[in-house]
Amino acid sequence: MQSEFVILGAGITGITVAAELKDRAVLLEKENSIGGLVRTHCIDGFWFDHVLHILHFRDDETEAYIKNILPEGMLQPCPPKAWIETEYGNVLYPFQLNIGALDDKMKMQCVHDFAKACFSSEKEQTDNYKDFLLNIFGKGMCEVFYFPYNKKLYKYPLEKINATQLSWNLHQPKFEDILEGAFFPNKYRETYNTHAFYPRPHKDATQRGMQVLTEALAKNVVNKKLNFTVTAINTANKTITGKSDGGEKQIKYDRCFSTIPLPVLMKMCSNVPPDLIEKVQSLENNIVYSVAVCIKGKRPENTGHWRYYTDENLPFTRLIFMTEFDEYNAPENGWGVLAEVSHYARNPALCIPDLEKKIIFGFKKLGLLDQNQVVHKVHTWIAEPAYVIFTHETKNIIEECHEYLKLYDITSSGRFGNWEYSSIYQNIRTALQWTKQFK
Numbered sequence: 001m002q003s004e005f006v007i008l009g010a011g012i013t014g015i016t017v018a019a020e021l022k023d024r025a026v027l028l029e030k031e032n033s034i035g036g037l038v039r040t041h042c043i044d045g046f047w048f049d050h051v052l053h054i055l056h057f058r059d060d061e062t063e064a065y066i067k068n069i070l071p072e073g074m075l076q077p078c079p080p081k082a083w084i085e086t087e088y089g090n091v092l093y094p095f096q097l098n099i100g101a102l103d104d105k106m107k108m109q110c111v112h113d114f115a116k117a118c119f120s121s122e123k124e125q126t127d128n129y130k131d132f133l134l135n136i137f138g139k140g141m142c143e144v145f146y147f148p149y150n151k152k153l154y155k156y157p158l159e160k161i162n163a164t165q166l167s168w169n170l171h172q173p174k175f176e177d178i179l180e181g182a183f184f185p186n187k188y189r190e191t192y193n194t195h196a197f198y199p200r201p202h203k204d205a206t207q208r209g210m211q212v213l214t215e216a217l218a219k220n221v222v223n224k225k226l227n228f229t230v231t232a233i234n235t236a237n238k239t240i241t242g243k244s245d246g247g248e249k250q251i252k253y254d255r256c257f258s259t260i261p262l263p264v265l266m267k268m269c270s271n272v273p274p275d276l277i278e279k280v281q282s283l284e285n286n287i288v289y290s291v292a293v294c295i296k297g298k299r300p301e302n303t304g305h306w307r308y309y310t311d312e313n314l315p316f317t318r319l320i321f322m323t324e325f326d327e328y329n330a331p332e333n334g335w336g337v338l339a340e341v342s343h344y345a346r347n348p349a350l351c352i353p354d355l356e357k358k359i360i361f362g363f364k365k366l367g368l369l370d371q372n373q374v375v376h377k378v379h380t381w382i383a384e385p386a387y388v389i390f391t392h393e394t395k396n397i398i399e400e401c402h403e404y405l406k407l408y409d410i411t412s413s414g415r416f417g418n419w420e421y422s423s424i425y426q427n428i429r430t431a432l433q434w435t436k437q438f439k
């Protein structure tokens with residue numbers, strides 16, 4: 001078989017490219033359904049996104065493109081409300097603008113240390129994430145939230161993480177804003193991520209959650225093959241080999257657009273210099289176990305859309321309350337919580353039954369479950385990779401991979417193809433920009 005464009009992976013990035021290139025492209029996906037991370041699962045009427053998903057837009061063109069794909073009115077504003085639970089008090093997100101919710105001593109400490117960081121004349125430029133956070137927020141805020149949360153999320157020493165790739169969403173607030181939050185905390189404020197959206201189909205729709213977007217985009221895909229696992233790419237004769245229907249299949253391409261995680265892709269390609277293979281294998285990431293808990297009983301109030309947890313004794317980094325996004329994400333007298341558990345990719349896999357027990361125990365400890373609430377079902381799925389961990393070597397390794405792949409007309413893109421921290425909107429924008437050159 002031959003195709004002008006072969007697209008590897010039917011996540012949001014691959015689907016967008018395939019939808020734009022129509023019959024000039026074939027889309028290959030190893031799973032039996034499309035969507036990659038942007039899938040939504042239904043368990044007895046309880047709907048859960050694969051991981052927390054909310055749409056943020058940063059440019060009008062992509063916003064218009066996405067809104068145009070979905071039926072009118074489907075995408076509803078969903079300015080997120082998130083809480084951060086710390087041992088010194090519960091603080092509304094963003095943490096730094098609400099420190100007045102901490103106990104008096106800690107609040108004072110945070111203001112004092114922020115002033116020191118803000119007005120210090122001897123600030124060192126640093127690309128070490130730990131020092132970078134200290135420079136921006138000061139010691140108090142780092143010790144209450146930024147250090148314990150990021151350690152729990154990345155499961156990696158913060159001083160070994162490179163800050164440059166994470167700095168886009170972290171800016172030093174103005175001193176007057178910190179003071180306002182210290183005096184008048186937990187007031188809802190407009191921030192960079194307030195312009196957010198979530199699909200809300202009608203009550204009896206057969207599909208809910210963010211998967212609505214993948215399904216709508218996929219309607220424009222002409223050629224797709226599910227259950228097709230790409231296993232090798234012969235770069236010399238531009239041939240992709242994969243397993244499908246128990247047999248081996250080959251497809252020749254003029255151009256290949258891959259969204260498969262970069263380390264996996266590089267291992268599949270022929271003739272990659274051994275030293276580059278070795279470097280690629282040193283790329284670091286974490287995994288997220290998404291534990292979906294279906295609960296029967298009255299919905300809790302004032303949870304916000306999600307909550308962050310710094311406590312090391314609780315297994316989850318965040319709890320996501322699905323009915324806050326869409327009231328029909330669960331039956332009337334029920335609610336669903338998605339618990340995100342972060343895990344370092346090189347550590348042995350977690351035992352899922354044990355993990356699920358610990359999650360329920362954690363819910364009880366937090367007072368989320370009382371005698372009137374019944375856990376109906378628990379189910380776990382895994383996002384792997386989930387968060388890329390940027391070390392000081394990551395940027396150069398990625399660049400070297402792209403240079404190699406370009407020689408053979410392979411573009412590696414998307415959150416894991418480009419080994420980046422990106423969002424749905426960014427993936428769609430990048431995919432649209434890439435296809436523009438071939439129209």
Ligand SMILES: Cc1cc2nc3c(=O)[nH]c(=O)nc-3n(C[C@H](O)[C@H](O)[C@H](O)COP(=O)(O)OP(=O)(O)OC[C@H]3O[C@@H](n4cnc5c(N)ncnc54)[C@H](O)[C@@H]3O)c2cc1C
Nearest residue numbers: 009011012013030036037051053054230414415422423424
């Ligand atoms: C915990 C978490 C929270 C997030 N929250 C948000 C949010 O709130 N808002 C937001 O906009 N974004 C969010 N994101 C980011 C968003 O999910 C991603 O940017 C996006 O889904 C990436 O899409 P993709 O197509 O690049 O990759 P993927 O979705 O990973 O797609 C890659 C596809 O390739 C397939 N594949 C892999 N190997 C092979 C193979 N050998 N052969 C064939 N197919 C293969 C996979 O099965 C998959 O379908 C979040 C991500 C995570 C992990």
